[in-house]
Structure formats: C-alpha cells, structure tokens
Amino acid sequence: MPSTHEVTNQVPPLVYDVADDPALLDGVRREGAGWAEEELHELGRLAGSEQGQEWGRVANENPPVLRTHDRYGHRIDEVEFHPYWHELMRVAVGHGLHAAPWRDDRAGAHAARAAKLLVWNHTEAGHICPISMTYAAVPALRHTAALADVYEGLLASPEYDFGLRVPTTKRGLIAGMSMTEKQGGSDVRANTTTATPSGDGYVLTGHKWFTSAPMSDLFLTLAQAPGGLSCFLLPRVLPDGTRNKIFLQRLKDKLGNRSNASSEIEYDGAFGWLVGEEGRGVPTIIEMVNNTRLDCVLGSTSLMRQAVVQAVHHASYRRAFGEYLVGQPAMANVLADLVVESEAATTVAMRLAGATGDPEQQAFRRLALAVSKYWVCKRGPVHAAEALECLGGNGYVEESGMPRLYREAPLLSIWEGSGNVAALDALRAMGKQPESVEAFFAEVELATGADARLDDTVSRLRKELSSLDDIEFRARRLVETMALVLQGSLLVRHAPPAIADAFCASRLGGDWGIAFGTLPPRVDTKAIIDRAVA
Template identity: 70%
Template sequence: MGRATHDVTNQVPPLVGHDTSDDPALLAALEREGARWAVDDVRALGRLAGGEQAQEWARLAERHPPTLVTHDRSGHRVDEVEYDPAYHHLMATAVGHGLHAAPWADDRPGAHVARAAKFLVWNVDAGHGCPVSMTYAVVPALRAAPELAAVHEPLLTSTVYDPGLRTPSSKAGLVAGMSMTEKQGGSDVRANTTRAEPQVDGSYRLTGHKWFTSAPMSDLFLALAQAPGGLTCFLVPRVLPDGTRNAMHLMRLKDKLGNRSNASSEIEYDDAVAWRVGDEGRGVRTIVEMVNLTRLDCTLGTASGMRTATVAAVHHARHRSAFGRRLVEQPLMRNVLADLVVESEAATTVALRLAGATDRAARGDEGEAAFRRLALAVSKYWVCKRGPAVAGEALECLGGNGYVEESGMPRIYRELPLLSIWEGSGNVAALDALRAMGREPASVEAFFTEVESAAGADRHLDDAVALVRKELAADPADLEVRARRVVEQLALVLQGSLLVRHAPAAVADAFCASRLGRDWGGALGTLPTGLDLGPVVERAFAGRP
C-alpha cells in the first residue's frame, strides 16, 4: 500500500439512518386532515425510506434499468420486461404499505390522506411510483363497470405484490396502468385512432398503437379507443381468462431523461381482447377521475422530491465548512436554504390539503369535491413547475459534489420535470383550470371560500387575492393567453392562505413577503432582509443528526 498523500477532512456524512417523515409540515397536516391514526405507519415507512437498504434498492433499480425481451429462444413472442430485483423490493414495500389502491378498501376517514403521506415519505425512487400511482387511480374509473370492478377491485386493493404474467383472477394482488397517448395526438386523446370492434359475447377487439404506456408489465390497463359510438374506455388485461397472452405487443422501451427504473413502452394492439368500462362515446368522462388522481400524485411526488432535495442541501450545509464557517452559518447560504424550505413546505401543505379534499369528496362532500376540482388543476400546474427549480438550486448547494451520481441529486434533478409533463404539461393544466372555472362556477366559489378564510391575517395575501380577482374580472377575450399568469396567482394565494393558517409565522411571513409581496428576485435565495430565517431552516432537519 502506498503512503497517504493527504488527510480526508471536511466531508459530509451520508444521509442514512434517519426518518423521512421527520417533517413538521407533513405531520401537522396528517393530523389536520383527519389521519392522525396513521402516524405510526407513516413513521415506520419513513424509517425504511431513510435506511441504507431502501436507498441501495433505489440506486440499483436506477443503475440497472428494465430491459425488453420480445421473443423467446424459439422465436415465440413473449413481450416480457425484465427488472432488477431491487425494483421488485421497492414495489413490494410500496404495495405492502398500501401506497397503491388500499384506501379504496379502507372505510376510515383520512385513508386517502394516510396514503398520500406515505407516498410523500417513501421517496427513495420515483420510477416505481408510476405503477403504484396508476393502480390507485384505476379503481374509481373501473367502478363505471360494476361487474368488472367486483372481480378486480379486491385484488387491486390487496396489499400483496404478486409480479408475473398470470391470469388476473389467479393472483394474490394486481397492478394496473393506463394506455391513452398516441403519437398523432399526445394530450389530445380525442384524436386517437385505435379502433374497438364489438363482439357478440360483449367484449371488444382493439387494433392500434399507443405511444406511451408506462409499466407495461402491469396486469390490467385502462385504454381509450374509438368504438362505433365514439371514444370509449376499455379494460385490457395482459393475460386473458383462459391463460393465453393478450395481443398487446411491446415494440420498444423509451430511453428517457429520468424515471429510468420504470419501463415506459410503445405498444401495439393487434386484435387485443378488451371489455368496455362505461358507455360508448364517454371515454374521457369515464377516465377523468383516474387522471385527477394521478394529477394528485404528480403534486405529491413533486412535493416529495422537493423535500428530499431540500433536506439533502441542508444536511450538506450543516456538515460542510468553507471560508472558516459551516455553510449553514453563512448569511447568503441561509437565504438559499430558507427559500428552499419555504417552497418545499408550501408544496407539501397544499398537496396534503388536496389529499384531504380527495378523501372527503370520496365520502360525498360536494363542497370539497368542488374545491378540489379547481385547486388540484392550479396546484398541479404550479407545484410541478417549481420542482425542477428547487432540485437545481439544492444540487448547487452541494457544488460539484451534487453533480456526481453518488450524491443522488442528479436522480432527483432528472425526475422532477416528468411530473410537470405527466397528466398534462403546463399549458394543458392551465387550460384545464380555466375550463373548471367556466364550466363549474361552484369550484371558483369553493376555492375563494378556502383562500379567504385567512383574510386579514397578512396584507400581502389580501392584496394578492384582490389582484387575482381583478385578473379574473378582466376581458375574457384574452383569458387564454393570460392562463399561466392567472393560474400561478391562484396557486400562490392558495399556498399563502394555507401557510398563514397552519405554518409557523417565520415560514408564512417569508412566503407572503416574497411570493405574494413580490419582494423577491428571479432565483431562489433572494428572500428579503428582516425575516427570521433560522427557524425556517431548522424545519428541514428536525430529528436529524
């Protein structure tokens, strides 16, 4: 062994062995939104997520992405996707803790909030979250076909992960996906060309292509196709009741920027067997609830990524020294870190408020359903827009150490743009918010009832609410071109209202002065002077060494 050339000093210890649920904003929202009973389960999952084993699974699943096997050694078509074992460990943990469809089988108030909190803390790998999220979202859409739901819902809500291509009814648990996007239409699913031909036995045969079908080894898919009566939703199994494989062929896997542990494929239906879900011609309306739930998960997933990146940045700054002081003690770095915490906490708080609305809407609360209709669209737009900016700034806090794969930061940075694209990119989400306001005036009333419950508590918030009301009252002829501006303002006043009511004063004051009072620069780390930033930064390392 050669002689030592230098001493290793001033290095940051690995961020392992902690509890990712040590998030004051998350724990407070869990209780506030009616899921106090789930704290122990959330804590247990948080300890798993912060442990070395789970983080190693995430690393391996990313490092060894899935591979497509189209044919066996004899030339028979098999259409299999092979995953690293780490991926299956991640899936088994997520399903075992009910992150998928378990809330639909749980009558306790707050079941959807508990599931959302678990989704937030199980933040080790975003790729496997895709089939988890889609399984969660399939159930209410499938209920449009009660006979199909009766067969499949008990297995979709099972907490047993049972991979492998077998007849769905023979498995201990099912995972589901959706198959909507086609190359010529993208978000415009009404331009789909896949055909659905009715059969005498009540089934249909699908022929066509899908440009993006994630998690193609799922057991079931909800797909959109053109039936004689128009665009219709269908249930498409990978394996038919007689044990044969359905004619759903995997053409290739996408080579993606991020989300690499999850397989996303292009597929062709070649006379594939399917069963109708809902009426012919009502496909978009049937599947819209599934889209709303996956949009909720986009918001949750972004909030989770923000929190992970922010905690990593603060952890680094607490242990790294430069120019004679720890980074966390330096005023400009504290400004950056505090700004990251404020953005992260605003995202977590609104995401869990939406989970609470989802829970209450599922129990028949029409007011909460109306609030969610608009609040989800504006929050999906804005929170998912903020994710990449937070990840980039957090990565920069680590300097060159954050740019290397070993830090885990590049994986977060690659992941977050997807959540702004999935289930409708920025323009689609913004226009959907306008559509909600135009078609469902009750959603606007419910939204402002929520926001104005904090009236008088902060002058910046009051002024911002007045401003957005003025924007909405302006000439409707140019409302579409102003859509992003309006939706951003709506999202910010909602976040501000929630923080004023529920967050510590230091966090709420920083948010309102910067985001609503506009005393803020064009980058994170430009909070105004005079704020108490110490308590803000501390919220990122509660309970951590």
C-alpha cells in the first residue's frame, strides 16, 4: 500500500475482564457476595471478549421483526430475533441474572446477581429487559401461592427455552410486564382494560401501549375487575395448548434498546388468573416495579462504567499535540470527573442490591431506591455524551460503540417512572413511611465527622425537609440532594481518598462547574483515572 494509507495513532481494540472493576469488587465483598467472584470474573471475561462484544453489536444491528401472520394467512403473533440475541439470553439465564436469588437465598445473593448484571450488560443492554422483568415477577407472583407453586420454579430455572409452548411443558420461563396504556402512561389507575370473571380466571379486553419482550411466556398486567384495578397473570399459550388472545399490533421504533422488542398489544378476550386481591392491583405489581427500578439504577451504572472505560482506553493510546490525551490536564480533569460519577453510581447501586431481600433494611431501601433511581438514571445521558466526546469524531461513529451507549442512556430514566415520577415517589415514601426517612439518615450519618462538606449538606438537607411549602415544586432539588449525600456518605466510608475528596469537593462543596471536567485543581486525577484503566 502507498505510504499515504499507513494507519497510525489509532487505538487498539479493548478486550478485557469487565469484572476487573475495583469499585464493583469492593461492593461485592462489602455486601456479602464475595463467594460469587469467580463466576463474576468468568462472566466478565466473556462480556469483554471479542465474541461477547460481537454478539451485542450484531443483535443491536439486527433488531427483532414482527410476524403477525404465517404464509397461509393464519394469525401467529410471533417475533423473530437474531441468533445472537438468544446467545445473550442463554448466558444471562444460565448465570442466574434472571432469578438466581429466588432459588438460592444465601447471604449476598441479590448483590451477586446485581454485580453479574452490571458486568453482562456491557454486551448489549436490550436483552436485559426480559431478564429484569423475570427477576421482578417472582415476588409479585407470590401474592397468589397457587400460581407461585406452578410457575416459580420454572421462572427461576437456569435454562433458556425459547418458543411459544405451554409454560408447564418448558424447561424454563421468561416473564414480562404490561401496565401502561395510551391514555394513562404512568397514571396506571386510568387504565381502561377490563377483566371479567370467567371460570377459574378472568377474560381481559383492552389495548396496552408498551409491552416489552412480547415473546415472553407469562405476563403480569393490570386491568379493571369488578372490585377495581387488579393484577393478572396471562400466559402466551394456554394450558390446553391454544394461543391466548394476545395480539401484537406493532413493534415500537425506539431511540435505543433496539435489540429488544417493545410492542403494542391487544387483549381481545385474553384469559388470565388473578394475582393478589381484586382492587389491589397497584400494591401487588408495585413489588415488581420496585425490583425493576433497582435494575434501572444498575443499567445506568453499567452504561457509565462502559463509557468511562472506553474513554480512558482511548485517551491512553491516542496522541494529540505531541502527548497522549490522558496526560493532558484538561482531558485528565474530564476523565477523572467521569470516573468519580461512575464510582458513585456503582457504590450506591451495590448498597441498594445488598439491602434487597433483607426485611430489616426495607425502610432504607424504599426511600434510597426512589432517590437513586431519580439521580443515577438522570446522570446517565450527560455522562454518556461527555464520554463520547472524549473520543472526538471517532466517538460519533457507530463503529466505536459510543452512539449505542448514548441512545440507550435515556431509557433508564424513563423506564418504570420518569424523573418526575421517581422524585414524587420519594416524597410519597417519606410521607407514608416516616421510618424510611429515619433509616435514610441513619445510613448517611454513619459518615458523620469524616468530611465537613458532607456534614454541612446533610444539615442543610434536614432543614429543607422540615418545610412542606412548595415541596412538589422543590421535589427534584430535594431528591438530588438526598442522592448526593447518600453517595457522598458511601464514598467517604468506602472509596479511596482521592475519589471521596473529589466527590465531596465538587458535588457537595460547590467547587465545581456545570459541565464534567470542572473539578478543582487539587484533585488527584491520576489516582482517580487509574481506577478505570482496563
């Protein structure tokens, strides 16, 4: 080739163990899941391998296709996925990301599952949606013991068995959730789908606006029964082998999350069983929602880690103006700021996972999860945009993978309640469960005296919470501050001094600009960036 075609100053491919993340591993050990480290690294090496990354890339580039009818005109309502989607699902299910804590309740089980999800999400985020819904469905299903007896073991099975067949004849099941309707959105009480008693169940009629992973085996859904809004379990295939009357109207053309099928569906006399009591649909399904909200935090956290590792990797090999980018002060400030944000998210995500399933920590988890869902998921898109910019024009090109992260990031803030819903839910938790406020501050104040900037912010937060004037108008500012003091408390107690000091100085002490890359001069950027070197 002529010399003009010589390729120089390009960054080598990034192949690494995704689980080799100090903040994550520290959290795993701290939350009692150290026993899962070997499996976590096994999954991390696959996620960071050429094979794992290829599965994710190709699954994203070949989105699912809806087949409403077969060649003869019969209604089939099936969705075709690329084979690599099934490979991703097989690994996720095989490693228990979908339900392992429900079949193995040893200490740290939920933290181990969360860590594995953080790692495996580095391949392709789309397939995590049905994984998350299956994880969240099990505790909701336990509201009706007879249904849990039949289906829980199959939902928790480590075998991925794709295809529409009678659920009880399969080796393993995947569950979905169908709540929102076009006239209501987050206001699920406005749902118009009806449920009429019939035999040992109910017949449902209505139109659902968003139903992800419509090829799942079972769905939890909301409908208006004679006794009010209620929760139901609908199989795609009925026990007699016939297809349930669930018709797929179209797949959504989404900004991101493209490997996952999100659909509009019609219930035209679909059959389902009541879960819980009539009129108690929201309290019944909210347990599922709260667990999927945890996975929203985990998803955003994973995207941040992916973005910052890619940015640091690029800056470590790319030269400009005679020096590697990573050594240039302006870039070092940006990278360090991104690392701090990522580590704060990882630390709080693992703390929430560790509190899951522990009755003594449910008051803390109730409020801390709503607060963290709001803030961590809000930080995702701006973090992804800044990390993409670290790659310059290369980051704007699809081959870099950064545009996929950027498109995916907004979803986590929308899924299971957008920013306002999450912020108002935090206010609701404080109003209805005052013990959650006490538990939250008990956690935060474990770091009292360790950093004056944190102490001052906690004191100010208490004063702001003491007034109810315009509290809904102030909801976002209050919840943002709560999230920051929770992250600050955790980092002061558990993170290296360079990370904790940078966080407290910028996020709590006010020595920070508006954009990333505005940390104060005294910050040890090298020590911080080293936390993200793959």
